[in-house]
Structures are given as structure tokens and as C-alpha cells.
Amino acid sequence: MASITIKNLYKYFPPSFALQIDELMIKEGEFFGIIGPSGCGKTTLLRLITGLTAPDRGEIWLNGREITKTPPEKRNIGLIFQEPRLFPHFTVEENVGFGLKMKKSRRRDIKAKIDEALEMVGLTGFNRRYPSALSGGQKQRVALARALVLEPKALLMDEPFSALDPELRVEMRFLIKKLQQEKKITIIFITHDREEAFTLFERMAVMQEGKILQTGTPLHIYNQPQNIKVANFLGINNILPGYIEGNYFYTQGFRILLGAANQNQTAKYLLLKPESLKIVNGEEDARPFLTGTIEEITFQTGFYHIKVKVQSQSLNIIQKYQPGKNFTPGAEVKILYHPEEIILL
Amino acid sequence: MVSRLFKLLIPVFLTGMVLLNIIPLLLLIFLSLGSSWMWPHLFPGPISLSSWKYVINPAAGSLPALKTSLQIALTATLINLILAMPAAKSLAHYHFKGRKACELILLLPALIPPWAVITGIHKTFIYLNLTDTMSGVILAHLLPTLPYMVRALTISFASIDYSLEEQAYLLGGNKSQTFFYITLPQLLPGIAAGSILSVLISLSEYLTTLIIGGGQVLTLTLVMFPFVNGGNPSIGAAYSLLFALMALITLFSLDTFINRYYSENKLY
Amino acid sequence: MWPKIKPYILILPALLTTITLFLGGIFGGIIRSLSAGKPGEISFYAYAQIFSSQDFWASFLFTLRYAALSVLIASFLGLAIVFGLFYVRMEINSRLSLFLQRLLQLPMLFPFLVAAYIIFILLSPHGWLARLLFKLNLAGENSFPLLVNDPFGWGIIIAYVFKTCPFIILMLYPVILKIPKAWLEAGKVLGISQAGFFRKAVFPLLIPPLKTASFIVFAYTFLAFEIPYILGITYPKAIAVYAYQLYTSGSLSDRPLALAIIITSLLLIAMISCLVHIITRRWGKTIKPGGKENGFQTV
Numbered sequence: 001m002a003s004i005t006i007k008n009l010y011k012y013f014p015p016s017f018a019l020q021i022d023e024l025m026i027k028e029g030e031f032f033g034i035i036g037p038s039g040c041g042k043t044t045l046l047r048l049i050t051g052l053t054a055p056d057r058g059e060i061w062l063n064g065r066e067i068t069k070t071p072p073e074k075r076n077i078g079l080i081f082q083e084p085r086l087f088p089h090f091t092v093e094e095n096v097g098f099g100l101k102m103k104k105s106r107r108r109d110i111k112a113k114i115d116e117a118l119e120m121v122g123l124t125g126f127n128r129r130y131p132s133a134l135s136g137g138q139k140q141r142v143a144l145a146r147a148l149v150l151e152p153k154a155l156l157m158d159e160p161f162s163a164l165d166p167e168l169r170v171e172m173r174f175l176i177k178k179l180q181q182e183k184k185i186t187i188i189f190i191t192h193d194r195e196e197a198f199t200l201f202e203r204m205a206v207m208q209e210g211k212i213l214q215t216g217t218p219l220h221i222y223n224q225p226q227n228i229k230v231a232n233f234l235g236i237n238n239i240l241p242g243y244i245e246g247n248y249f250y251t252q253g254f255r256i257l258l259g260a261a262n263q264n265q266t267a268k269y270l271l272l273k274p275e276s277l278k279i280v281n282g283e284e285d286a287r288p289f290l291t292g293t294i295e296e297i298t299f300q301t302g303f304y305h306i307k308v309k310v311q312s313q314s315l316n317i318i319q320k321y322q323p324g325k326n327f328t329p330g331a332e333v334k335i336l337y338h339p340e341e342i343i344l345l
Numbered sequence: 346m347v348s349r350l351f352k353l354l355i356p357v358f359l360t361g362m363v364l365l366n367i368i369p370l371l372l373l374i375f376l377s378l379g380s381s382w383m384w385p386h387l388f389p390g391p392i393s394l395s396s397w398k399y400v401i402n403p404a405a406g407s408l409p410a411l412k413t414s415l416q417i418a419l420t421a422t423l424i425n426l427i428l429a430m431p432a433a434k435s436l437a438h439y440h441f442k443g444r445k446a447c448e449l450i451l452l453l454p455a456l457i458p459p460w461a462v463i464t465g466i467h468k469t470f471i472y473l474n475l476t477d478t479m480s481g482v483i484l485a486h487l488l489p490t491l492p493y494m495v496r497a498l499t500i501s502f503a504s505i506d507y508s509l510e511e512q513a514y515l516l517g518g519n520k521s522q523t524f525f526y527i528t529l530p531q532l533l534p535g536i537a538a539g540s541i542l543s544v545l546i547s548l549s550e551y552l553t554t555l556i557i558g559g560g561q562v563l564t565l566t567l568v569m570f571p572f573v574n575g576g577n578p579s580i581g582a583a584y585s586l587l588f589a590l591m592a593l594i595t596l597f598s599l600d601t602f603i604n605r606y607y608s609e610n611k612l613y
Numbered sequence: 614m615w616p617k618i619k620p621y622i623l624i625l626p627a628l629l630t631t632i633t634l635f636l637g638g639i640f641g642g643i644i645r646s647l648s649a650g651k652p653g654e655i656s657f658y659a660y661a662q663i664f665s666s667q668d669f670w671a672s673f674l675f676t677l678r679y680a681a682l683s684v685l686i687a688s689f690l691g692l693a694i695v696f697g698l699f700y701v702r703m704e705i706n707s708r709l710s711l712f713l714q715r716l717l718q719l720p721m722l723f724p725f726l727v728a729a730y731i732i733f734i735l736l737s738p739h740g741w742l743a744r745l746l747f748k749l750n751l752a753g754e755n756s757f758p759l760l761v762n763d764p765f766g767w768g769i770i771i772a773y774v775f776k777t778c779p780f781i782i783l784m785l786y787p788v789i790l791k792i793p794k795a796w797l798e799a800g801k802v803l804g805i806s807q808a809g810f811f812r813k814a815v816f817p818l819l820i821p822p823l824k825t826a827s828f829i830v831f832a833y834t835f836l837a838f839e840i841p842y843i844l845g846i847t848y849p850k851a852i853a854v855y856a857y858q859l860y861t862s863g864s865l866s867d868r869p870l871a872l873a874i875i876i877t878s879l880l881l882i883a884m885i886s887c888l889v890h891i892i893t894r895r896w897g898k899t900i901k902p903g904g905k906e907n908g909f910q911t912v
Binding site for chain 2: 716836
């Protein structure tokens with residue numbers, strides 16, 4: 001039973017952008033992600049689901065009811081933007097209680113619900129503050145409480161944490177994940193940050209130029225991207241063009257041994273995940289290898305990001321830092337790879 | 346050397362200008378409190394409240410005139426608000442053919458003293474039985490005041506943050522709730538500015554009121570005119586101050602009313 | 614269809630009101646000014662009459678002189694004050710600058726007739742200034758110059774400057790508020806004095822609102838009634854006084870004459886304004902009606 005179903009949704013923006021989604025189903029209680037580069041139509045999709053933008057054609061269903069023509073205020077779908085959009089002339093509790101007040105809930109219920117929502121987001125006692133007296137993270141928490149207090153049928157989030165400091169961003173991700181698991185809220189979350197995608201999403205859709213390229217769990221998509229755009233967007237950045245002959249994939253200047261499972265004879269590209277490659281200098285290993293020259297090394301929290309030139313092409317390698325093991329630019333190295341971890345497209 | 350002289354001159358100049366604005370006010374106060382102002386005394390003779398007593402005296406008719414002035418000014422301002430609100434929204438938010446021309450027509454009346462225009466439709470006012478009535482005067486007062494209201498509200502509408510309206514819809518607010526709780530509070534500074542200008546201009550109007558009111562609708566400016574035009578200087582001063590006081594109190598209460606409204610119509 | 618006509622519907626009530634009162638007034642005035650002859654016939658008699666009348670031209674020149682001088686003086690004074698306020702804001706205290714600006718707005722509380730009255734009690738031959746100079750032995754009882762009800766119109770000019778200068782400051786001051794302190798500091802690093810900075814960087818920004826403000830003031834003063842009525846003389850009369858007295862003289866046959874004077878004055882104001890606008894176009898950006906920084910600034 002899908003909570004949100006989208007069928008043949010189409011929206012055209014002159015002069016040249018169109019959003020077209022043939023089918024998308026989001027299950028009830030699911031943490032669903034939409035990932036794609038900026039300008040790919042992610043935000044438009046959310047605006048269509050909430051009703052802030054009307055589609056040219058197509059249908060949107062919510063819990064078995066078509067809502068394509070329902071005005072936004074009647075849909076009870078929460079939407080959190082990148083900026084908190086708090087009402088500056090209302091206090092925190094007035095902001096959080098706004099939706100309940102509009103529904104004319106009973107005053108006592110409102111008060112209790114506000115306090116409960118503020119507690120959920122960790123802002124107990126902030127009731128009387130004005131938004132101007134809050135930090136960026138606190139404002140976004142108020143926005144979250146304001147949406148949650150209405151017990152929305154779905155909560156949509158449009159890059160909600162991208163304006164926050166890195167540490168705060170991690171904290172907020174943790175908070176939203178916890179709330180989602182406790183409350184079983186259906187969430188559609190937009191991001192262009194794949195780290196965020198892998199941390200949060202149960203399932204996700206990769207979007208580009210107004211279309212969904214692939215849907216699935218983050219790991220499934222990472223392991224079996226349907227095309228090089230998806231692969232590239234998820235960080236698989238060693239994409240080698242070439243052809244298969246026998247047990248080998250031939251690319252410019254060198255060849256790569258294929259595993260038993262990889263016998264897709266028509267493949268035009270071979271993809272190597274950066275973390276599946278390993279640089280060894282000297283130690284013996286039975287695995288197949290390539291030889292190349294180190295071009296560039298950067299160090300990022302426990303990992304080396306290394307660029308190695310193999311013939312005319314560059315390969316990106318992510319390798320765990322080990323004390324005593326150093327790499328120097330210009331050094332000639334051996335790169336090991338796993339034939340079973342190769343992706344052919 | 347030059348810049349040092351400059352630094353000295355600027356405060357002197359500004360102080361002088363401020364004094365030129367304050368001295369007349371002080372002089373009016375002294376004058377209204379004196380019984381006689383004999384040459385060559387700088388300040389009038391023994392302190393006396395006789396001018397004020399005359400002004401307040403029911404026989405002088407200043408209190409009813411004051412009431413009439415306020416009634417006209419506030420009614421005209423209310424009508425202005427009702428007319429200008431949609432017009433300002435239209436000017437600030439829509440790009441339509443003839444927008445510039447519409448704006449020009451709406452603002453143009455501010456350029457010309459209203460009496461000069463009113464003479465042209467005086468006959469129509471007579472024909473519609475609007476002369477010698479307060480409604481006629483109110484209608485005539487719309488002419489010089491509406492442009493200022495339109496202008497103030499257009500600026501206000503142009504600076505509204507529409508993402509907040511969107512947010513209110515998402516939280517389940519319908520159109521009227523959203524306007525009332527989210528849009529209106531953002532418009533209040535503009536409403537206050539437009540109302541203050543509208544009230545001030547209407548209160549100050551003289552000749553238009555005289556032509557359309559035909560001397561039957563007596564506002565404070567009409568009642569005080571003979572006194573400031575060569576009449577008893579002391580009574581003229583008292584009237585001038587009464588006018589300034591009325592204007593100040595009206596503006597002040599308008600301001601507090603709007604602020605109160607603002608805070609009372611919060612959510613709970 | 615609805616979204617297309619919505620802006621027109623919204624603007625219609627205000628527009629109709631203005632068209633009825635304002636354009637109706639002007640067209641009504643034109644029609645009545647042309648109705649001096651037999652009923653139902655167009656007659657240019659009233660215009661012929663005023664164009665050949667020496668009284669009219671004397672009034673017109675007198676009015677033009679005091680209106681133009683008032684605007685010039687008020688504009689220069691307003692600019693000087695705004696420069697002073699700018700200096701105070703940048704070098705001393707921005708709150709003090711705002712406070713002074715508010716104080717200088719004081720005359721806006723008074724109607725025109727009270728402004729006229731204030732000038733009268735200050736500057737009449739036995740007014741406060743005459744007494745002050747007499748006490749200081751700077752003037753005799755009868756040697757104080759005639760400044761009100763004088764043939765040149767000095768009293769009128771001073772009263773208009775007193776009343777309209779605050780309006781000009783009100784229109785210019787917001788520009789000052791928008792200039793960040795960092796600009797001036799950058800200027801100082803480059804060795805530019807405050808005065809130089811004001812002239813080069815601030816003055817050009819002030820030109821468009823100054824032009825709008827002085828245009829409004831000029832057009833308004835030209836036909837305003839109270840001040841010249843109280844502070845003027847019997848000959849030549851200000852246009853407003855001349856027209857109004859003809860209008861109410863009792864004889865209805867004079868009314869087309871009064872309206873012809875008003876219509877002629879409106880045309881002449883429009884022509885003069887266009888002329889001045891064309892001449893001064895090079896000074897700054899052209900006035901865009903309705904532009905945020907140009908239109909009527911509010912409090």
C-alpha cells in the first residue's frame with residue numbers, strides 16, 4: 001500500500017525545462033530520498049506534491065485518494081524548506097501552534113501539542129522566544145516542530161540542513177532519523193549530498209533533468225547503477241570507455257580482467273569504485289593489478305584520496321590511512337582490483 | 346584648516362536650523378498664554394489663560410469643529426484604505442498593460458492643490474446635493490489624500506515576503522486566515538504611514554472644505570482662519586497650538602491603535 | 614481569463630475614484646472655462662480675456678517668481694541640511710542624526726495657514742524679529758524691512774521654505790540611510806574628504822529624489838492658496854488668490870474666467886516642469902514615475 005503515488009506527472013517551464021515522472025511510489029512510513037544535481041527538478045517535484053505548483057497533467061495520490069486538485073491547505077502535507085521560513089512576528093509557540101490554530105483546535109490541546117512538539121525537537125522552554133533570538137539550527141528545529149505538530153500525512157524536506165554548519169547538519173540528520181523511526185512518518189527528503197543520502201534514506205530516486213533515472217535502496221543503486229550518470233552522481237568516478245574481448249575489457253592503453261559474473265558482451269563502459277582499488281608497493285598479492293604513477297594525494301579524515309595516472313587515464317582511489325605507509329607523487333605503484341567488483345554498463 | 350572650520354560650521358548650522366523650527370513653536374506657546382503683546386516686548390505681558398478660555402468656550406464652536414475635522418479626516422482615511430489596498434496590491438504584484446499609466450493617474454492629484462481641481466466638478470457636487478454636506482467634503486478630501494495612501498501601501502506590498510504566505514497555506518491556513526495573520530501584519534507599517542499622511546493632509550485642508558462645505562461644514566482650519574489672518578494674535582496662537590495638539594494626539598493614537606491591534610491579534 | 618483581468622479589477626475602485634474626482638475636475642474645468650458664451654456653445658472668450666489682461670500676467674509672473682524662488686531656496690537648504698545630517702550620521706552618531714531629522718520635520722505638523730501665521734508673527738514690522746533687533750539696538754522702531762505683505766513676496770517665500778523644506782529632507786534622508794559607513798571609510802583610505810565624498814558619491818544619488826521632491830513642491834506651491842492669501846498683497850495677487858476671488862466674486866459670469874486661469878496655470882506648470890526636466894536631465898538619472906527611490910517617500 002503506497003502512501004504517495006505519482007502517475008504520469010508532467011510540468012513544463014518555459015523556455016526549456018520539463019519535469020516528467022512516469023511513476024513513483026512511496027510507501028507509508030518510508031524514509032524516501034530524492035537526490036540529484038541542482039536544477040534537476042527536485043524542488044519542483046516537492047512543490048507539485050504539496051500543491052504549491054499545479055501540474056500540467058498527471059495524477060498525485062495520497063493514501064488511496066487523488067489529491068491532484070486539492071489546494072495545499074487541505075492536503076496536510078508538511079514541507080520544510082532550506083530556510084526555516086518562521087513567521088517573524090510570532091513567538092516560537094505561536095509559530096508551532098499556527099497550523100493547529102488555523103484548524104481551530106481547542107486551546108488546551110494546542111498548548112499540550114506545542115510542548116510535546118518542542119520537546120521532540122529538543123527546544124523545551126523556548127516557547128516565548130522570537131525567531132530573531134534563535135540560531136540557525138534552532139530555527140530549523142522550530143520549523144520541524146511546526147510541521148510535526150500537525151501530524152502530517154507526509155513530511156517533505158527540501159535540502160533542510162544544507163544551510164547549517166557541518167556538525168549541526170550531522171546532529172539534525174540524527175534527529176530526523178530518530179523521529180522518523182519513532183513516529184513512522186512518511187518522509188520525502190531532497191538532497192544533493194550523497195553522504196546525506198546514504199545515511200538517511202531507506203529508498204531513493206536519482207533525478208536528473210526533470211526525470212527519475214533510477215529508484216531503489218541507496219546500496220542497491222550504488223552497486224548496480226543503471227547508467228553512467230547515476231554512477232557518476234553517486235561517486236563512482238572511474239568510468240572507462242572501451243569494449244570487451246574474451247575475458248578482458250580493453251580501454252585506452254590497458255586492459256582489465258573480468259570476473260566470471262561480468263560477461264555482458266555489449267558493455268561500452270567499465271566502472272571501478274574508488275574504494276575497491278588498492279595501491280600496494282611491493283607486497284605480493286595474487287590479485288590482478290595495473291601499474292601507474294601517483295599524480296596527486298589528499299588526506300581526508302582517515303582516508304587518502306589518490307589520483308593515479310595509468311597510461312593516458314586517471315584513476316581515483318580511496319584508501320584507508322595506515323601508519324608508516326606513505327605515498328609520494330611521482331612514485332610508480334601497483335593498483336590491485338577485484339574482478340568481481342567491476343561494474344559494466 | 347578648511348576641514349576644521351567645516352567641522353565647526355556643521356553643528357552650528359544644524360543647531361541653527363533646529364532652532365528655527367523650535368522657536369516658532371515656543372513663540373506660539375508664549376503668545377497663547379499672554380494677554381497682550383505690546384511693542385517692543387519680546388514676550389507677551391502677564392500670563393493669562395483668556396485666549397485658551399476663548400478657544401475652548403462652546404460659543405466659539407471650536408470643539409464641534411475639532412470633532413468635524415476628525416470625523417472627516419478619519420472617514421476619508423478609512424475610505425482611502427479600502428480603495429488603496431487592492432490598488433496597491435495590483436500595482437506592486439502584477440505586470441499588466443497600462444500599469445505605469447494607472448500609477449501615474451493615481452499619484453498625479455498629489456501635485457495640485459485640491460481646490461483648483463474641485464472647482465471643475467463643483468457643479469456636479471451641487472447637482473448631486475453633495476455641497477454643504479460632510480459627505481461631500483469627505484469625498485473632496487479623497488483627492489489630495491488617496492495618492493499618499495496608494496504610494497505608502499504600494500511600497501509596503503512590494504516588500505512583503507511571499508514565502509511566508511506559502512508557508513501559511515502549507516500549515517493549513519486558508520486565504521482569509523493567511524491574509525489576516527501573515528500578510529496584514531507585514532502591511533501594518535505601510536498602513537500606519539499612509540494613514541498618518543492622509544489624516545494630516547485632511548486636517549490641514551482649508552479651501553477645498555470651504556468651497557464644498559459652503560461654510561456649513563466647519564472644520565478647525567475654517568474656524569481658526571479669521572484669527573490667524575490678522576485677528577487677535579493670542580487667539581490665533583492658541584488655535585494653531587490646538588491644531589498641532591489635535592494632529593499630534595491623532596497621530597499618536599493612530600500609532601498606538603495600530604500597535605495594539607498588532608499585538609492583540611496575535612495568536613493567543 | 615480571471616488572472617488576466619484580476620489586476621484591473623483590483624485597481625478599478627481607486628482608479629475610478631481618482632478619474633472621477635481628478636480628471637473629472639480638470640475636464641469639468643476645461644468645459645466650464647469654455648462656456649463663457651451662449652449656452653451650449655464653445656467660446657474662447659474667457660481665455661481671450663485673461664491672455665489680454667495685464668492683471669493676469671502680473672499675477673502669473675509674481676506667482677512664478679515666488680514659487681521658483683521658494684523651491685530653489687528650499688532645495689538648497691534641504692540639501693545642506695541633509696549633508697549636515699549625513700556628516701552627523703557618519704562622524705558623530707547615527708541616532709542623533711535621526712533625532713535631528715525628526716525635529717526638523719516639526720513644521721509638517723502645521724497646516725499652510727499656520728505656517729503663514731508663524732511667519733507673520735515672526736517677521737511683520739512689529740513682529741518678534743523686529744522687537745529682537747530693536748532690543749539689541751540694531752534697528753529702530755520703523756526701520757525693520759517690510760518682509761510680510763511686501764511687493765516682492767519675501768514673506769510668502771520664507772513661509773514656503775519653512776513649510777516645504779521638511780518635505781524635501783523627508784524625501785532625501787532615506788538615501789542617506791542606505792549609504793553604508795564602509796563606503797566613507799573606503800573613501801578615506803583613498804584620501805577623499807567627507808565633502809568630496811558627499812559631492813562625488815552621495816550627491817548623484819540624491820538628485821533623482823530631489824528632482825521629484827522639488828517638482829511636487831513647485832507644482833503644489835504654484836496653486837496653493839493660504840500662504841499668499843495671508844502674506845501677500847492686493848496687487849499683484851497670487852494666481853490662486855486671483856482665481857479664487859474671481860470664482861467667488863458673486864457674479865457667475867466670472868467663473869469661466871477663474872477656471873480658465875486655473876487651466877492655463879496647470880498647462881504652464883506642466884510646460885515649465887517638462888522644460889526644467891529636459892534641461893536638468895544630464896544631472897542625474899531621469900525620473901521614473903513609480904520607481905522606489907523616486908516616488909513619494911513616506912514617514
